[in-house]
Amino acid sequence: MQVFIAQIINGLSLGSIYVLLATGFNLLLLVALIIHFSYPVVVVFSMYIVWVVLNATGNNLLLGILAGVLSSIILNVVSAPIFQKVMKKRGEVDINSTMVVSMGMGFIITDILSHSFNHGFPIAFPENLTGSEPLFRIGLISVQVGQVWSLAIGAIAVSAFFVLLYKTRAGRAFRAIAEDPAGARLVGIPIVKTGIQSYALSGVMGGMSAILIAMLLHSASPGLGDMLAHKVLAVSIVAGLGNLVGGLVVGLALGVIEALIQGYAAGSWSNAIAFVVMLVVILWKPKGLFGIKV
Amino acid sequence: MQNEKTATTAPEGALLKVENLSVSYGHINALKSVSIEVFLGEIVVLIGANGAGKTTLLSSILGITPSQSGTISFDGQRIDKEPVDKIVRKGVCLVPEGRGVFASMTVMDNLLLGAHHNLKNKDKYLKRVFEWFPILEQRKNQVAKTLSGGERQMLAIGRALMSEPKLILVDEPSLGLAPIVVNEIFTILQMLNKEGYTILLSEQNTFKALKVAHRGYVLETGKVTLSGTAQQLLNDPGVKAAYLGA
Structure with missing residues (x-):
């Protein structure tokens, strides 16, 4: 029973990161009208920046967190003109071109990470960020401080995002563009400007994810971005592309499934089993569990 | 009048x-x-x-x-x-053909989208739109797809009026x-x-x-x-x- 509870907590904290990443990915899809497959790779880049800043400042947490969030916002907003240029026609999701831009961005970042930081070896985050003492431990399984934090911050961030989406002027414009870009343009919503706001907001969520992943995994490697990118894409498709509530449920579910497999079966097979589960779901519901909303 | x-x-x-x-x-x-x-x-x-x-x-x-x-x-x-x-x-504003309102958003959201650029005057214009179309005030929290064709047309006109x-x-x-x-x-x-x-x-x-x-x-x-x-x-x-x- 204790193992079960511990793995549920582990799973939810891992899941809350998938949720944050899937939400940022879906926001870009719905409002900026791009498929930013490599959005999680950009997030991992921010993790490296956090690591560099922590090393340079003698583990100053505040500066590290600030650097993570700011770099994520900047990296996202700076990529906006590239995507815009490639998408010739606003108002349509030009899947092919934005996918290629995003994948290219992912390759470049992964290569930079493996050439320019720590000789390509995985980086480890200091204990003052990750927490040294496990909250409790049962055999091989433990619940860390970072896991509880990531669950709490993830929950707050996602709630804040939904409040912003449903209670503010910008959120209303986001939803209007998500539902009907041409109609939103017609009522006078500045499409490009609002799109850039969505890049910035995805940047905020990406930056928070970067910190939370560091707290949860204690380390990062150049390949981490690709692995997360695959999972986030899978979560979004299984939930139904562009479906924010779906992304929330499926993201948490994937985290819990992975944790339970690690807790009760072979941990090293957790990715394979999780993807088999998702494959079955997508065969059963090709448009995702909650339906496509693009 | x-x-x-x-x-x-x-x-x-x-x-x-x-x-x-x-x-x-x-x-x-x-x-x-x-x-x-x-x-x-x-x-x-x-x-x-x-x-x-x-x-x-x-x-x-x-x-x-x-x-x-x-x-x-x-x-x-x-x-x-x-x-x-x-x-x-x-x-200048346009009431589009086919009553192009945002079907999955509420009546209120649709009206406020019309006033996206002058939200500070929204109460004044909401009051006028609701005087014109009392049905919209009754349904302000409903999503637009639940409205009839005529009501949607009224919503589209109301949304246009919100933009001053x-x-x-x-x-x-x-x-x-x-x-x-x-x-x-x-x-x-x-x-x-x-x-x-x-x-x-x-x-x-x-x-x-x-x-x-x-x-x-x-x-x-x-x-x-x-x-x-x-x-x-x-x-x-x-x-x-x-x-x-x-």
């Missing part, structure tokens, strides 16, 4: 002036050197068959469809190179509505006009449109072929034969 502003109070300059406007989609010339004028306080109707260019003209005025040549001036200023959101800020417009472009308001609802919509447009709103209307229901309009233009395959007062057009033999079924 006591306002007696009519077409006869034509000021020195037109509120909207379209001159020699040409628009093409690829090789198809949707508009060929079209010129129209709308004066403050008028209801002007664009008459024409499907594909004559009525919707294209309205969407180029709003800046959605780019033009190849010609000019569009509003309130004495060129607007033909401005982006849509700037043109909306200047006081001087000129309202209305594209085919009667499309797909029951005759009794069509009458209601035309009455509303007439009342709005008496309150001081200038209206440019595109309509296939020629008879009803000419009954409420001051003036009209006939569009055929992208060209203005005839223009005049509503009465002149109603009496024109060509218009009678082609559009009034007489």
Whole structure:
């Protein structure tokens, strides 16, 4: 029973990161009208920046967190003109071109990470960020401080995002563009400007994810971005592309499934089993569990 | 409503002036050197068959469809190179064909989207819209897809009013509505006009449109072929034969 509870907590904290990443990915899809497959790779880049800043400042947490969030916002907003240029026609999701831009961005970042930081070896985050003492431990399984934090911050961030989406002027414009870009343009919503706001907001969520992943995994490697990118894409498709509530449920579910497999079966097979589960779901519901909303 | 502003109070300059406007989609010339004028306080109707260019003209005025040549001036200023959101800020708005409201958003959200650029005055305009359309106040928390066709048209008009417009472009308001609802919509447009709103209307229901309009233009395959007062057009033999079924 204790193992079960511990793995549920582990799973939810891992899941809350998938949720944050899937939400940022879906926001870009719905409002900026791009498929930013490599959005999680950009997030991992921010993790490296956090690591560099922590090393340079003698583990100053505040500066590290600030650097993570700011770099994520900047990296996202700076990529906006590239995507815009490639998408010739606003108002349509030009899947092919934005996918290629995003994948290219992912390759470049992964290569930079493996050439320019720590000789390509995985980086480890200091204990003052990750927490040294496990909250409790049962055999091989433990619940860390970072896991509880990531669950709490993830929950707050996602709630804040939904409040912003449903209670503010910008959120209303986001939803209007998500539902009907041409109609939103017609009522006078500045499409490009609002799109850039969505890049910035995805940047905020990406930056928070970067910190939370560091707290949860204690380390990062150049390949981490690709692995997360695959999972986030899978979560979004299984939930139904562009479906924010779906992304929330499926993201948490994937985290819990992975944790339970690690807790009760072979941990090293957790990715394979999780993807088999998702494959079955997508065969059963090709448009995702909650339906496509693009 | 006591306002007696009519077409006869034509000021020195037109509120909207379209001159020699040409628009093409690829090789198809949707508009060929079209010129129209709308004066403050008028209801002007664009008459024409499907594909004559009525919707294209309205969407180029709003800046959605780019033009190849010609000019569009509003309130004495060129607007033909401005982006849509700037043109909306200047006081032009469009009630789209097919009642293009945001179906999965609430009535209130739809109205507030109309006021996206002047939310500080939203309460004043909401109050007026709810006076015009009490049904919208009753349904303000419902999502728009639960509304009837007529109610959606009212929502689309209400949303336009939220943007503090001087000129309202209305594209085919009667499309797909029951005759009794069509009458209601035309009455509303007439009342709005008496309150001081200038209206440019595109309509296939020629008879009803000419009954409420001051003036009209006939569009055929992208060209203005005839223009005049509503009465002149109603009496024109060509218009009678082609559009009034007489």
